[in-house]
Amino acid sequence: MKKNKKPKVAIISLTSCEGCQFVMLDQGKKFLDILKKVDLEEFRLVEDEPMFSDHYDICIVEGNPVTRENIKFLKEMRLRSKILVVLGNCAALGGVWEIKNYGDKKKIIRSVYKKMKVENPDIKEVDNFVKVDLTIPGCPITGEDFLETIHQLLQGKIRRLPQNPVCWECQMNGYECLLQKGEICLGPITLAGCDAVCLKSKQACWGCRGLFEGAKAENLMNYLLQNFTREQINHVMEVFGCRDSINKALEKK
Amino acid sequence: MEGHTDFVAEILKGKVDSAKLITTEGARLIEGILIGRHFSEAPIITARICGICPVVHKLSSIKAIENAFKIKPTRQTVKLRKVLELAQIIHSHALHLFFLSLPDFFGVENDLILVKKYPKETKSALAIREWALKAIETIGGRAVHPIACEVGGFKVLPQRGELRNLANQFEPMLKNALTLVNLTLKIKYPKLKRKTIFISLANKDEYAIYDGDLKILSDTVKIIKAKDFNRDIKEIEEPYRAAKSATLKGEPFMVGALARINNNREKLNPLAKGILKGAHFKDPEYNVFLNIPAQAIEIVHCLEELSGLLNDLSSTLEPEKSLGSKLNVIGGANPLGREVVGADAVEAPRGTLYHHYKIDKNGYIKECTIITPTVSYLKNLEEDIKAYLPQVMNLNPQKRSLKIRALIRAYDPCISCATH
Numbered sequence: 001m002k003k004n005k006k007p008k009v010a011i012i013s014l015t016s017c018e019g020c021q022f023v024m025l026d027q028g029k030k031f032l033d034i035l036k037k038v039d040l041e042e043f044r045l046v047e048d049e050p051m052f053s054d055h056y057d058i059c060i061v062e063g064n065p066v067t068r069e070n071i072k073f074l075k076e077m078r079l080r081s082k083i084l085v086v087l088g089n090c091a092a093l094g095g096v097w098e099i100k101n102y103g104d105k106k107k108i109i110r111s112v113y114k115k116m117k118v119e120n121p122d123i124k125e126v127d128n129f130v131k132v133d134l135t136i137p138g139c140p141i142t143g144e145d146f147l148e149t150i151h152q153l154l155q156g157k158i159r160r161l162p163q164n165p166v167c168w169e170c171q172m173n174g175y176e177c178l179l180q181k182g183e184i185c186l187g188p189i190t191l192a193g194c195d196a197v198c199l200k201s202k203q204a205c206w207g208c209r210g211l212f213e214g215a216k217a218e219n220l221m222n223y224l225l226q227n228f229t230r231e232q233i234n235h236v237m238e239v240f241g242c243r244d245s246i247n248k249a250l251e252k253k
Numbered sequence: 254m255e256g257h258t259d260f261v262a263e264i265l266k267g268k269v270d271s272a273k274l275i276t277t278e279g280a281r282l283i284e285g286i287l288i289g290r291h292f293s294e295a296p297i298i299t300a301r302i303c304g305i306c307p308v309v310h311k312l313s314s315i316k317a318i319e320n321a322f323k324i325k326p327t328r329q330t331v332k333l334r335k336v337l338e339l340a341q342i343i344h345s346h347a348l349h350l351f352f353l354s355l356p357d358f359f360g361v362e363n364d365l366i367l368v369k370k371y372p373k374e375t376k377s378a379l380a381i382r383e384w385a386l387k388a389i390e391t392i393g394g395r396a397v398h399p400i401a402c403e404v405g406g407f408k409v410l411p412q413r414g415e416l417r418n419l420a421n422q423f424e425p426m427l428k429n430a431l432t433l434v435n436l437t438l439k440i441k442y443p444k445l446k447r448k449t450i451f452i453s454l455a456n457k458d459e460y461a462i463y464d465g466d467l468k469i470l471s472d473t474v475k476i477i478k479a480k481d482f483n484r485d486i487k488e489i490e491e492p493y494r495a496a497k498s499a500t501l502k503g504e505p506f507m508v509g510a511l512a513r514i515n516n517n518r519e520k521l522n523p524l525a526k527g528i529l530k531g532a533h534f535k536d537p538e539y540n541v542f543l544n545i546p547a548q549a550i551e552i553v554h555c556l557e558e559l560s561g562l563l564n565d566l567s568s569t570l571e572p573e574k575s576l577g578s579k580l581n582v583i584g585g586a587n588p589l590g591r592e593v594v595g596a597d598a599v600e601a602p603r604g605t606l607y608h609h610y611k612i613d614k615n616g617y618i619k620e621c622t623i624i625t626p627t628v629s630y631l632k633n634l635e636e637d638i639k640a641y642l643p644q645v646m647n648l649n650p651q652k653r654s655l656k657i658r659a660l661i662r663a664y665d666p667c668i669s670c671a672t673h
Binding site for chain 2: 014015016017018019020021022023025026028029032035040064065066067070095096097099100103107108109111112113114115116118119120139140183184197198200201202203204206228229232235236239
């Protein structure tokens with residue numbers, strides 16, 4: 001048999017909307033070109049019966065481990081994989097479902113299921129369960145981040161994202177500052193790389209890419225508290241699961 | 254398949270007699286977490302139910318909240334929303350048709366092999382998806398999880414020139430669509446006929462996608478208001494899956510492309526109507542495998558519709574402020590200042606999608622119900638599997654599994670949407 005030297009890749013999805021996988025697919029030809037360079041052995045979005053391999057060079061994980069089955073699968077895949085990349089906000093920061101961590105979980109589930117027993121754990125980020133080598137952030141991820149990260153990975157490099165705030169990109173693009181306009185915007189502390197896409201549409205940044213290293217969370221909090229209630233600020237921080245990491249950053253100070 | 258996995262696997266393991274579809278997607282409790290949140294968060298959060306059809310969740314949520322607040326969007330807003338919806342249906346259908354359902358009928362194991370075997374069709378499917386995604390990005394600000402649409406209108410508007418550029422692509426896109434149509438019409442589909450109820454929106458002016466009443470087609474035709482969707486349609490919980498399912502007064506029913514064509518075929522645009530004629534659909538057509546060519550025909554219909562809308566908007570679009578420009582911030586007031594209830598539906602790629610909210614006097618959500626198309630047709634799918642089993646019973650287990658998988662995929666189920 002001919003020896004195959006292409007890196008073996010798995011793309012797996014835990015509980016999520018699968019939007020990040022669609023961003024990947026939506027790269028169209030560029031995505032298909034990447035596929036030519038790898039052995040894709042597990043990608044259930046397009047293939048229902050994957051071959052299971054003992055070893056993967058790269059495992060890309062989308063979604064959040066909400067069920068015990070999800071956790072088991074994630075841990076198994078970690079053991080089999082050299083590099084584990086997490087894809088998107090659900091995996092990296094918990095996803096919008098992390099909102100329930102701040103409410104009464106039992107009450108929340110009873111408002112959805114009257115009698116069914118459904119697993120209802122606290123939502124935790126993937127790195128609480130396994131070691132994560134690389135994160136592609138965002139809700140959803142950007143196609144550019146994905147292509148560049150994988151491109152570098154295939155050359156044996158671990159990509160480091162430039163640590164800038166969304167504000168930086170927002171200003172470069174000349175968009176209107178919504179913070180100054182009087183909205184709660186997390187742009188000053190959120191990791192750039194999205195090209196301030198929300199601000200382009202006059203939607204304030206709600207932090208889906210998480211904090212950048214060195215973000216001054218306390219400055220922004222003090223500023224926001226002059227004009228908004230803590231509850232209002234919490235709401236915005238909770239939607240994309242960054243309330244816990246912002247609180248952690250505040251505690252450090 | 255979107256959402257997947259054990260959904261299929263359980264059946265493939267041989268537990269076919271009971272025809273139960275097991276889902277193992279974790280419950281995200283979207284309707285639960287929305288309680289206590291500000292209404293402006295709902296379109297943003299509910300879009301995250303599904304990465305393939307975020308547009309329809311967003312719009313359904315926006316429409317329901319506008320109904321609650323008695324906000325009537327401008328005609329321009331409605332036109333722009335229609336563009337988003339039609340483009341959403343096109344890209345979802347193109348993906349499902351070509352990449353997710355066709356491998357079953359061409360005897361190839363997976364889509365990646367199909368891509369190699371049918372380069373021309375692959376190119377067409379990719380091009381048409383790319384164009385539809387571009388249309389969503391142009392108006393919504395982003396293809397997956399669009400940003401610009403909000404309760405009351407749009408936060409920002411596209412440029413006329415951008416819309417003109419999209420409109421100019423109509424001819425080549427139509428050609429691509431016809432390539433896909435031809436491919437789906439070439440297939441010899443299994444024969445499966447089981448009488449059922451078809452439900453979709455319907456309206457007298459057009460092939461209903463964005464707006465309309467609810468048309469219920471059984472032996473008789475019944476029309477009810479879309480906001481009353483959950484009066485006779487009830488969700489049920491079943492012990493074997495986190496996804497709920499729904500019935501109409503205890504009866505399973507079908508939604509989606511086939512239901513829409515059965516309900517509204519005379520409203521299809523000319524080209525699509527002509528293709529339907531040549532495809533020899535019965536009236537109504539009960540074979541759910543024909544949901545696949547029905548989706549292909551809808552792509553052509555949506556393209557024709559889009560061409561008209563884009564041409565119109567690219568010469569008439571005027572700057573206008575969103576009616577919700579002061580409301581859509583956290584803590585923004587409930588404009589009516591009292592507790593309100595609102596509901597509405599849109600046609601998602603997979604069928605009628607219903608959102609319902611109760612909002613308190615300060616603008617915070619007290620109650621939320623979302624019924625997705627996959628929830629709606631899950632029972633119907635189980636009944637169809639039961640009806641199909643005798644035909645495939647004598648095949649060896651592996652072949653039998655493939656046949657059943659093909660039936661499931663013809664429905665284009667989305668378990669992310671089902672287990673929200």
